[in-house]
Amino acid sequence: MRVQPWPGAPNPPLASIAAAPSRLRPTRPGGAYQGSSRMARLVTETDRAIIRLLQRDARMSYAELSRATGIPESTVRRRMDRLQQRGVIEFAMLADPVRLGYEVRAMIGLRVELRRLEEIAAKLRAIDEVTFAAFLTGNFDIMIHVVVRSQDALVNFLTGRLAPIEGVRSSETFVMPYVIKPTTAWVLPEADRPALDEAELDELTLEQEISTATRGRGRPGQVAAR
Missing domain, CATH: 3.30.70.920 (Lrp/AsnC effector binding domain/regulation of amino acid metabolism (RAM) domain)
Structure with a gap:
């Protein structure tokens, strides 16, 4: 591993994708985060493939992602929209503090x-x-x-x-x-759990919507848009 001195360290990418959001917000007192294990269940291998590509180059277009994965562009767009809506990924511009003084x-x-x-x-x-x-x-x-x-x-x-x-x-x-490895260097590992297919994901999403509606917090069809 090459140790990089912080003063004069090279600029990070102009854009970066964080598969684990850096600005997590506690959802209840004590800083606990709700739904993390459930959210992990809702990530398919298609999602993982898209995330890995974006972590290498967050500026890839829908068309480029489609060519790299063999997935239709419309599917790529839909998957990314769903990942962002659920807070699985977020995009950020990274600036080099040293070069800004x-x-x-x-x-x-x-x-x-x-x-x-x-x-x-x-x-x-x-x-x-x-x-x-x-x-x-x-x-x-x-x-x-x-x-x-x-x-x-x-x-x-x-x-x-x-x-x-x-x-x-x-x-x-x-x-x-010195900075040996920045926090933005985390890369999604290869799948360590059985990946869901699209049918299973749709079924889990429906179950989640029905459960939420039953508790009186919403109606089916609203959950995925939150």
């Missing part, structure tokens, strides 16, 4: 008052310098990733933005001089 990256581990965990998380989400935040098990309660212009800016962040947050008991900062 933001040369310092750091991971910061936080020990916090657990009774204020959600309150602190909400405040961290609102800080522009914080590009990633997650609850942890182990020595830290929360880990954040920050991008700033300089070492001085990092000190200002620690003292002026992080320290005033009530409930943060202590922090430990790890400056990252």
Whole structure:
């Protein structure tokens, strides 16, 4: 593996596809995400083939995807629409912070008052310098990733933005001089579960719509459009 120094690291692609969305939103208190295992069941091998191609080149057109997979262009379009509607994939433009003048990256581990965990998380989400935040098990309660212009800016962040947050008991900062592999490098593995065919997918979708309608949350035909 070639280690790439962060200062001067090559630009990431102008467009990228994230098969695991980077901006997950908790659907209930505590940060739990509903439906993840169910959603995995609704991904067919056709979907996987499309995702793998887009992860290599997110700018591929419907026609190019059709030629590469042997799938009709209309099917490619329909599959991509469904994947986006269900939040399985999303598209994003990636910018190189270093070439825009933001040369310092750091991971910061936080020990916090657990009774204020959600309150602190909400405040961290609102800080522009914080590009990633997650609850942890182990020595830290929360880990954040920050991008700033300089070492001085990092000190200002620690003292002026992080320290005033009530409930943060202590922090430990790890400056990252080199990036070995970026988080955007995740690639969908080869299928590790039996793939659904289109008929099975349609059946599961219908079951989901009927179940939702029965619970009084909607009518059949509405779920897939959400």
